Amino acid sequence: MKMTPDTLFARDTLWQSWLDVEAALARAQADLGMIPAWAASEINAAADLDKLGRDALDADVKRTMAPILSLTRLLGKAAGKAGDYVHWGATTQNVMQTGRLLLLRKADGEIRANLGRAVARMGDLAQEHANTPMAGRTNRQHALPITFGFKIAGWIEEMERAEARLTDATTRMLALPFGGAVGAMHAFGPQGRDLNRRLAADLGLRELLVPGRTANDLFAEYVVQLALLAMTVERITTEVYTLMTDEIGEVTEQLDKGTVGSSTMPQKINPKYVVRSISLAAELRSFAAPALETGRSSHEGDSAANHLLSSVLDRAVPLAWRMSESFAETLTRLNPNPARMAENLARSNGAINAENLMMALAPKVGRAAAHDVVHHVLEAGCVADLATAPDITAHLTPDEITAALNPALYTGDSEAIAIEAAQVARGLSAKLGA
CATH class of the missing domain: 1.10.275.10 (Fumarase/aspartase (N-terminal domain))
Incomplete structure (x- = not known):
């Protein structure tokens, strides 16, 4: 089964x-x-x-x-x-922890494969929309023009960091905790270390110098890294959820035919997949604190700490598996809306490019003075005045001003970064086993 x-x-x-x-x-x-x-x-x-x-x-x-x-x-x-x-010569905790470790390895493989699917989709989106302009936002306000592919590139690089942390923790965790009653292999005589070595090799685990019953930090670290992964997943999916709002509308979910949004409001088609990902990620994050409690075991064996560890693992790891599945499904169903991105980008009538105009003016009057000139014109509330302000027209032609205020011409290295990130995503997806 x-x-x-x-x-x-x-x-x-x-x-x-x-x-x-x-x-x-x-x-x-x-x-x-x-x-x-x-x-x-x-x-x-x-x-x-x-x-x-x-x-x-x-x-x-x-x-x-x-x-x-x-x-x-x-x-x-x-x-x-x-x-x-x-x-x-074995003891109860040797068998219980080792058995659970074998199951953790299976779950980790499934989690990684799901993350690979998610990253592969990110790579496709970054490549396809490397040059799709949209408004970059800081403090939830329009900042500078970027491309949608650039936004995805940020997600890809964050996922790359999450994978590296999780892989490090998994490598440390997959060690054989089988050392007899207290970890010194008493019951096995002079062959204890050899037995530990052979058993570790048979099970595909690494050896521990002290294969005791209180090495809970190895498991705790893994759960903490799952919680950090959940933080990343929640950040990405919450941003997607925000971009889905009617007022923004820059992405949508691809829902199956017959999906109903509300039992009382016929016009509503509520997001279905992204909200589940957010919920699962938030719940998984909550296991970081109890995971850290499990590492406070005493002496050479502590049943209380081990009971807590089993409880945390039994809940957190299946939850991480479900979250990774949901995350991959959410991204698979993500549909960007370039037309709406362009519409939102144009809402400021070019004011989003004020930095570009400032930098065009700066060589003529100095950066600080250029900043003040552009700021004071915009402070008066009319973007069109930038084209006629004497302190600007004295140094820049109408065509130069128009070009400086064109958002499509001021996306920095967004396109190049997105294309490079798409390549990173392809490599990372393969590494994750997708």
């Missing part, structure tokens, strides 16, 4: 992940001669939830309140005589 955010940490999924760890442990121990090879083979054959019986395991867990004890007990029974070698 295909894994989903809803089944990632479901009971059966977790139980099977623990069985997978027990099977890998037996393989590694057989390789080192710690247990017989035939026993490892039998344990591996029996390490299947279908063979153990879900109802029997559920009943035993309810009785013992010790899931790994119940699981290894039934695994031992299913393995026959090889059951004497099940869970050899």
